[in-house]
Amino acid sequence: MIVGFVGLGAMGRPMAENVAAAGHALRVWGRRPASTAALADAGATVCATPREMASACDVVVSVVTNGEDVKAVALGDDGILAGLPAGAIHVDLSTIAPGIARELSAVYAQQGAEFLDAPVSGGSTGARAGTLAIMVGGDEDAFERARPVLEAMGKTIRRIGPSGAGQVAKACNQMIFVTAVQACAEALHLAEASGVDVARVRQALLGGSAWSRALDVWGDKMVTRDFSPGVESRLHHKDFRILMNEAMSTGVPLPIAAQVWQQLNAMMGSGFGRDDTSSLLRVLEQSRNTP
Amino acid sequence: MIVGFVGLGAMGRPMAENVAAAGHALRVWGRRPASTAALADAGATVCATPREMASACDVVVSVVTNGEDVKAVALGDDGILAGLPAGAIHVDLSTIAPGIARELSAVYAQQGAEFLDAPVSGGSTGARAGTLAIMVGGDEDAFERARPVLEAMGKTIRRIGPSGAGQVAKACNQMIFVTAVQACAEALHLAEASGVDVARVRQALLGGSAWSRALDVWGDKMVTRDFSPGVESRLHHKDFRILMNEAMSTGVPLPIAAQVWQQLNAMMGSGFGRDDTSSLLRVLEQSRNTP
Numbered sequence: 001m002i003v004g005f006v007g008l009g010a011m012g013r014p015m016a017e018n019v020a021a022a023g024h025a026l027r028v029w030g031r032r033p034a035s036t037a038a039l040a041d042a043g044a045t046v047c048a049t050p051r052e053m054a055s056a057c058d059v060v061v062s063v064v065t066n067g068e069d070v071k072a073v074a075l076g077d078d079g080i081l082a083g084l085p086a087g088a089i090h091v092d093l094s095t096i097a098p099g100i101a102r103e104l105s106a107v108y109a110q111q112g113a114e115f116l117d118a119p120v121s122g123g124s125t126g127a128r129a130g131t132l133a134i135m136v137g138g139d140e141d142a143f144e145r146a147r148p149v150l151e152a153m154g155k156t157i158r159r160i161g162p163s164g165a166g167q168v169a170k171a172c173n174q175m176i177f178v179t180a181v182q183a184c185a186e187a188l189h190l191a192e193a194s195g196v197d198v199a200r201v202r203q204a205l206l207g208g209s210a211w212s213r214a215l216d217v218w219g220d221k222m223v224t225r226d227f228s229p230g231v232e233s234r235l236h237h238k239d240f241r242i243l244m245n246e247a248m249s250t251g252v253p254l255p256i257a258a259q260v261w262q263q264l265n266a267m268m269g270s271g272f273g274r275d276d277t278s279s280l281l282r283v284l285e286q287s288r289n290t291p
Numbered sequence: 292m293i294v295g296f297v298g299l300g301a302m303g304r305p306m307a308e309n310v311a312a313a314g315h316a317l318r319v320w321g322r323r324p325a326s327t328a329a330l331a332d333a334g335a336t337v338c339a340t341p342r343e344m345a346s347a348c349d350v351v352v353s354v355v356t357n358g359e360d361v362k363a364v365a366l367g368d369d370g371i372l373a374g375l376p377a378g379a380i381h382v383d384l385s386t387i388a389p390g391i392a393r394e395l396s397a398v399y400a401q402q403g404a405e406f407l408d409a410p411v412s413g414g415s416t417g418a419r420a421g422t423l424a425i426m427v428g429g430d431e432d433a434f435e436r437a438r439p440v441l442e443a444m445g446k447t448i449r450r451i452g453p454s455g456a457g458q459v460a461k462a463c464n465q466m467i468f469v470t471a472v473q474a475c476a477e478a479l480h481l482a483e484a485s486g487v488d489v490a491r492v493r494q495a496l497l498g499g500s501a502w503s504r505a506l507d508v509w510g511d512k513m514v515t516r517d518f519s520p521g522v523e524s525r526l527h528h529k530d531f532r533i534l535m536n537e538a539m540s541t542g543v544p545l546p547i548a549a550q551v552w553q554q555l556n557a558m559m560g561s562g563f564g565r566d567d568t569s570s571l572l573r574v575l576e577q578s579r580n581t582p
Contacts, residue, residue, distance in 0.1 A: 098485065121499030133499035156498025160491045168485045169492045172478035176471070176501040179547065183470040186545045187463035190534075193541040194389065194459045200451045201460045207447025208412030208424035210467040212503030243481075250484040253578055254477045256470065259550045287544055 002027065003149055004053045004060035005044075006073050006080070007094070008035045011120075012063035014128040015093070015153045019061070020044065022152035029053040029073075050074075054083035059149045060090045066238060067096035074104055074115075081108060089114040089146045093134070093153075095235075097242050098164035098171070099249070105138060105163035114142035117163060119170035120154065121177075123230045131155040135173070137166035171246055174239040175257050178277060180214030182260050185281040188222050199223045221278040233280075234273035237264045293318065294440055295344045295351035296335075297364050297371070298385070299326045302411075303354035305419040306384070306444045310352070311335065313443035320344040320364075341365075345374035350440045351381045357529060358387035365395055365406070372399060380405040380437045384425070384444075386526075388533050389455035389462070390540070396429060396454035405433035408454060410461035411445060412468075414521045422446040426464070428457035462537055465530040466548050469568060471505030473551050476572040479513050490514045512569040524571075525564035528555045 003024045005016040016039055020026050026044035029052070030036040040046045047053035050073045054060050060080050064070055070092050074080050080090050090108065092101070092115065101117035108115035116138035126132040132154035136143050143159045150157045160169045184202075187210075191201045202219045205211070221227065240261045247254045263280055270286060272279035294315045296307040307330055311317050317335035320343075321327040331337045338344035341364045345351050351371050355361055361383050365371050371381050381399065383392070383406065392408035399406040407429035417423040423445035427434050434450045441448045451460045475493075478501075482492045493510045496502070512518065531552045538545045554571055561577060563570035 121496075121501070123500070126499075133495060135495045156495065158491065158495040158498075160495055161487050164485075165487045165491075168482055168487045169495050172482050172492055173496050173499055173501045175478045175481070176474045176496065176503070176506060177499075179474040180467070180471055180501070180503060182547050183467045186543075186548050187466050190466070190538060190541065190543050190545065191459055191463050193543045194455075194537065196452050196456045196459045200449065200456075201463055204424060204426045204447065204449040204451055204460050205412075205464050205467065207449075208417075208464055208468075209414070209504050209508075210412070210464045210471070212467070212471060212505070213500050214503070215467060217500075246485065247481060250481065252477075252481050252484045253575065254481065255554060256473050256547050256550045257477055259547045263546060284544065 001058040001149060002056055004028070004057040006050060006053070006060070007063035008039065009063070010124045011127045013038070014124070015061070015063060018130045019149060019152045024149065024152065027053045027057060049078040050080045051078045051083035054080040054088070055085070057084070058088055059146050060084065060088070061093060061149065062090065063093045065094065067100040070094050070096055070100065070104065075107070081111060081113060084113045086112045089116060089142050091116045091118050091146050091149065093118050093120050095119045095170050095239055095242065096167060097245060098167040101137060101167050102164040114139055115163070116142055116146060117166040118150065119166055121170070121173050125230065135160050135166040135169040137161060138163045168246070171239070171243045174236060175243050175254070177214060178236050178240065178264070179256055179260050180212045181218045181277050182263055182280050184215050184219045184222060185278070185284055188219065189281060189284045218278045221276055222281045227275045227279050227282070229274065229276040231277065232274050233264070233267055233277040236277050237268050237273065240264055292349040292440060293347055295319070295348040297341055297344070297351070298354035299330065300354070301415045302418045305415070306352070306354060309421045310440060310443045315440065315443065318344045318348060340369040341371045342369045342374035345371040345379070346376065348375070349379055350437050351375065351379070352384060352440065353381065354384045356385065358391040361385050361387055361391065361395065366398070372402060372404060375404045377403045380407060380433050382407045382409050382437050382440065384409050384411050386410045386461050386530055386533070387458060389458040389537060392428060392458050393455040405430055406454070407433055407437060408457040409441065410457055412461070412464050416521065425449070426451050426457040426460040428452055429454045459537070462530070462534045465527060466534050466545070468505060469527050469531070469555070470547055470551050471503045472509045472568050473554055473571050475506050475510045475513060476569070476575055479510065480572060480575045509569045512567055513572045518566045518570050518573070520565065520567040522568070523565050524555070524558055524568040527568050528559050528564065531555055
């Protein structure tokens, strides 16, 4: 297939490379020429606008930071939708509000095009390895047609439901995951304050009901005090804004998500926004170390 | 070895059977004759008091509900310590406050006996299968001598540190685990309120960073609305009292643990104390359903 790609950052670049490696022809667009250079060298067609890029594509993939970014590349005279051939599909892998995904899906449908929300979990490691979990919302037929492209990037690929459902699942994912990181931070901080070896505690807990990917990977970063980012924590902070807005609009109280959100706020305010989310441990330590 | 066993409930009974199956001779004591009958039929020696039971043992195991229960069987004229031969070991598998474990360890040491805190994780399923995680605090030599008995009951057996360290690890385990159950409840409740299929959300999230034993097992109970207990939630409520007391005595703030504690309080107040902890979902649903 001919696949367009917008957003060639830490996540998008390796994903695009995996799509090319699976035998698809790449068309790329980037605001900064530097972002497309490596892919151009590998044979991708570099385009002047999202519209030009989309005009020859079966599937266009976007991986950007937030809902406004997606709208900026999707809509307008030079946007993806203006160029997309009838029946072609824009798959957005960014993490954005479910409402924006539904809004874009409706606009696309009016013009005979398809918009799928397909946020991912697995970080840059999963992006490089092609092992991402991809949670898809939108038309079932469009999902099946886009599947070969998704399979080049991820391992667990599931359609959750209609438009927006992928983003709801992603919000749930971030809620569960970041809460688990915060729980590890609190537990290991308590163990340390109790004079108990935190590495041994983590190791023992991996054998029981407390087992989680967060304890395994992010707990290890806390124990070894390696706060270099897998995913920068400011992105999880952003994801929680989406989550809490969704809680407000559905009228659902989320008591611990709200508390985790405040810890993420404290993390941002403490200057840890570009570090790993395991820095939630350092937020707890600060309040203890303050005289 | 000759092994004494006190506390033959849903956890203790299968654990005692596994110890017997591993070739150790069992001596048992129970407040209610009914609790010892099945083991007596299988060849265990039934004793009149904890003291009598302990008097011929290399290792005594207790699996009771709380710290007061442990003290009641350990101390006093008819208690385990009064009977325990020099060099023998009392291994307490109950979940109690680290401070009580340290206190008992000190009293035992004064009389030339050993007390190990060795709380477990894995529930009645793990107890039956002999696959419990066992977190041990106390003297290293005593731990090594008691190890064959522990290996008959568990799979992941680790000494965490000195007396009390096993209980600190268990408090951390419960904190991380119950928080993960609450996070699943909030996420699935939000998904449902957003009109998204909760079974598909859970399935998709098992592929990514949100993976946890809680989402796998307790998330499934929420999706299928099976609130029958693995472990009754009132026991987790009790464990959080230990956890929050430990936070107070060490001066460590535990923001989300405190919030989860309040949800457990609400769960108890809602009459779900004998149900599974996945009932945390029903606590959220109540506040949404109240007009």
